[in-house]
Amino acid sequence: MLDRVLATRSLLPEHDLSFLADAPVIFHCHHFNLFLDQTIDDALGVEAGTALRTRAARDASYHLLSSLNRKLGLVTPAERLELAAALFAAMGHGRLEILTQATGGEGRGTWLHYGFAWHEKYGQAVRRRFPADAMAAGFMAAATEVAYGLPRESMQCTETACIAMRAPRCEFTFKPGKAEVPEIDVGTAQARAVVRPSFTGLYEDKIAAIAKGLRDFAGGVAGDERGLVQAFGVFVTLHLSTYYNRISYDAWNLVRERSPASLPVIEALLRESGHVCVFNTFGGILLSPEWEGMVGKIQGDPVEIVSGCTAIGRALGFGHWTLAELKPGERLVLRTPSTYESSYWVTREGPAQQGMCFFVQGAALAFMQLAERVPWTQRPKLTQEFYVELFRRGVPWSVKETKCIAKGDMACEVVVQKT
Amino acid sequence: MSDTRLALGSLVKDVGGIRALIITVMPDCLMFDAWKHEQEPFEPEEVASYFGDLIRANREGLRALSSQGEDMQVTIEAGGRLVVLRELPGDFVAGFVMQKDTPLGMVRIHVKRILERLATVLPSFKPEERPKGVRVLDYLRRYAPDPHAALLRVSLRTGLPMDVLNAPEALTEAQANVVASTVRDILGLEELHV
Amino acid sequence: MRLERDHGCRTGLTWRCDVRADPPMDRLIDAFEAHGFTLQGESFGVVNLDADGDRRHRVILVPKTGRLQLRLDYTTPHEERDAEAARVGTLLARILEEGDALPP
Numbered sequence: 001m002l003d004r005v006l007a008t009r010s011l012l013p014e015h016d017l018s019f020l021a022d023a024p025v026i027f028h029c030h031h032f033n034l035f036l037d038q039t040i041d042d043a044l045g046v047e048a049g050t051a052l053r054t055r056a057a058r059d060a061s062y063h064l065l066s067s068l069n070r071k072l073g074l075v076t077p078a079e080r081l082e083l084a085a086a087l088f089a090a091m092g093h094g095r096l097e098i099l100t101q102a103t104g105g106e107g108r109g110t111w112l113h114y115g116f117a118w119h120e121k122y123g124q125a126v127r128r129r130f131p132a133d134a135m136a137a138g139f140m141a142a143a144t145e146v147a148y149g150l151p152r153e154s155m156q157c158t159e160t161a162c163i164a165m166r167a168p169r170c171e172f173t174f175k176p177g178k179a180e181v182p183e184i185d186v187g188t189a190q191a192r193a194v195v196r197p198s199f200t201g202l203y204e205d206k207i208a209a210i211a212k213g214l215r216d217f218a219g220g221v222a223g224d225e226r227g228l229v230q231a232f233g234v235f236v237t238l239h240l241s242t243y244y245n246r247i248s249y250d251a252w253n254l255v256r257e258r259s260p261a262s263l264p265v266i267e268a269l270l271r272e273s274g275h276v277c278v279f280n281t282f283g284g285i286l287l288s289p290e291w292e293g294m295v296g297k298i299q300g301d302p303v304e305i306v307s308g309c310t311a312i313g314r315a316l317g318f319g320h321w322t323l324a325e326l327k328p329g330e331r332l333v334l335r336t337p338s339t340y341e342s343s344y345w346v347t348r349e350g351p352a353q354q355g356m357c358f359f360v361q362g363a364a365l366a367f368m369q370l371a372e373r374v375p376w377t378q379r380p381k382l383t384q385e386f387y388v389e390l391f392r393r394g395v396p397w398s399v400k401e402t403k404c405i406a407k408g409d410m411a412c413e414v415v416v417q418k419t
Numbered sequence: 420m421s422d423t424r425l426a427l428g429s430l431v432k433d434v435g436g437i438r439a440l441i442i443t444v445m446p447d448c449l450m451f452d453a454w455k456h457e458q459e460p461f462e463p464e465e466v467a468s469y470f471g472d473l474i475r476a477n478r479e480g481l482r483a484l485s486s487q488g489e490d491m492q493v494t495i496e497a498g499g500r501l502v503v504l505r506e507l508p509g510d511f512v513a514g515f516v517m518q519k520d521t522p523l524g525m526v527r528i529h530v531k532r533i534l535e536r537l538a539t540v541l542p543s544f545k546p547e548e549r550p551k552g553v554r555v556l557d558y559l560r561r562y563a564p565d566p567h568a569a570l571l572r573v574s575l576r577t578g579l580p581m582d583v584l585n586a587p588e589a590l591t592e593a594q595a596n597v598v599a600s601t602v603r604d605i606l607g608l609e610e611l612h613v
Numbered sequence: 614m615r616l617e618r619d620h621g622c623r624t625g626l627t628w629r630c631d632v633r634a635d636p637p638m639d640r641l642i643d644a645f646e647a648h649g650f651t652l653q654g655e656s657f658g659v660v661n662l663d664a665d666g667d668r669r670h671r672v673i674l675v676p677k678t679g680r681l682q683l684r685l686d687y688t689t690p691h692e693e694r695d696a697e698a699a700r701v702g703t704l705l706a707r708i709l710e711e712g713d714a715l716p717p
Contacts, residue, residue, distance in 0.1 A: 035565070035568075042575045124691065127608070216657075226688075228687070230626075230687050232621065265581065284621050287621075289659055289675045289681075290659055290673070293659035294658050297678055297680075381618065382621070388565075
């Protein structure tokens with residue numbers, strides 16, 4: 001069955017955007033996942049943050065599961081729920097038991113990515129007092145809606161026990177509620193309508209070749225027997241970009257309405273989620289034996305690091321990132337005709353007044369931090385302590401999104417400049 | 420390290436196995452003076468804060484046990500080190516960092532001797548407590564899981580602008596209380612002892 | 614043979630050591646299999662081997678450069694990771710010796 005699921009994967013090849021069935025998917029690490037969820041809760045409070053994250057997961061998962069069931073011709077609730085649980089594990093999110101009927105029910109989770117990764121990363125330092133697995137909750141709610149043909153956005157779900165709170169497993173309850181008005185799906189057709197004509201940049205041949213190799217490698221990545229993916233020193237998920245975009249932009253919109261003075265703060269934190277992701281995951285990939293086997297041992301040349309990162313971004317499905325300009329030690333211009341952020345923003349929010357690709361902004365900043373501040377030839381360990389120390393010494397770079405497809409430009413362009 | 424304001428170098432020069440001696444001033448857990456072996460990579464300022472917190476936490480624990488005493492000593496053995504913390508008159512804490520294989524009997528003798536000498540050279544001023552906002556945000560920086568982003572998180576949660584949080588000594592009492600409550604939530608604590 | 618912490622090792626899961634570049638792979642894989650490892654595959658320039666047993670530790674070898682990475686199973690409790698790495702490291706040293714893969 002999973003082979004048939006994987007056969008529904010597609011790519012906008014000149015734009016490096018990936019889809020499973022019709023739903024846009026990307027690979028993201030636990031650093032990004034945890035930090036972004038945390039930022040949403042910081043912005044809205046835990047209760048409203050959890051509610052938004054659950055709704056966003058349900059929204060994005062419904063799109064994926066309903067498209068997939070159509071493509072695979074699954075009919076009975078049992079086979080649809082079985083597929084959902086298997087898919088969730090294959091995507092690296094952990095193991096689910098979905099014990100629901102049309103009238104609601106229960107669910108259980110073991111090794112859930114969010115709860116387990118939170119416990120692993122923060123559990124020794126901080127006591128968590130609220131559950132972490134809105135993604136699993138929303139996914140199971142959507143699976144139930146799809147399985148029983150219920151109205152979209154109607155199944156309510158609450159996580160009642162969580163491994164991040166030191167429970168032995170995660171537990172969920174479900175009950176039907178009033179259906180919300182569904183948002184338009186951001187699928188292949190919508191992304192194709194938003195992207196701009198593709199182009200290439202510096203070191204294109206090298207970047208394209210590495211991206212292809214990594215994409216082939218990533219194509220074979222799937223959850224282990226516990227439904228998790230451990231790779232490159234991080235936990236990896238194949239995730240739904242609609243989830244990330246909806247939580248980020250709904251929170252951004254709410255902050256703009258309620259507390260406009262805090263807008264630069266949430267933008268800085270959204271940017272930081274991209275920075276922490278690229279620094280740890282991209283850095284981890286560059287330092288991995290897989291990279292060493294596929295590309296070669298890292299020498300530490302800034303061009304090598306930045307072009308390598310650009311290739312990784314493409315391979316993970318973030319968009320057709322290109323290098324428009326690179327002056328080591330001085331300046332980087334990253335330009336792309338496609339980002340998963342702008343596809344969503346244009347489709348659901350309309351024209352923007354400013355650059356909205358916060359992930360790309362943080363990512364580009366991290367490119368230069370990796371290129372200029374990591375002693376690559378000394379077998380560095382990109383630990384949390386190293387990361388914090390970089391900030392303690394000050395970040396000698398500024399970042400600005402000078403063009404954005406969301407505001408009508410022909411590309412998204414991020415400039416990183418030495419300060 | 421060249422010698423320090425309390426001349427700690429001369430105090431420890433004959434002590435076998437000693438790696439550092441750090442004097443913390445309470446209640447703000449600030450470093451007052453420190454000596455460390457030249458091969459030790461850590462920053463005494465950072466360590467001093469944690470030593471102060473440890474003493475405070477132990478005081479609270481002993482209070483809960485109804486076992487308060489004047490001669491509390493905290494001993495930690497881990498990671499190839501033996502750490503001994505002792506309170507000193509005048510709101511000071513002395514932190515001895517020893518090699519783990521130093522015989523405990525020798526450690527006790529050295530600690531006792533140095534404490535006696537320190538008691539004669541430490542100043543007798545009563546340190547002024549820093550404003551609550553400063554203490555709370557210092558505590559957050561020490562214990563937040565992502566300290567580089569901690570202030571942004573407080574700002575987003577409280578609505579207080581970054582420039583206000585960057586001058587914590589000027590926070591009003593109400594602002595400091597909101598910040599303290601937010602820091603407690605971020606760290607998942609029932610209470611914040613600062 | 615010295616096992617040291619590798620990148621991503623804040624939680625003590627990832628370790629590395631150096632082996633001979635371009636070691637005799639057939640012989641080395643035989644040695645791994647004789648000590649309870651299963652070859653998972655050779656692709657993208659790396660060789661993957663999983664330890665049998667409840668904890669699925671993984672060894673990733675880059676024959677071209679002689680880099681070996683040990684990834685402890687992430688279910689290994691924090692407080693046991695150093696000891697577990699040392700235990701597996703001792704086993705690896707024997708395997709590398711038998712597989713004629715120790716660095717010169």
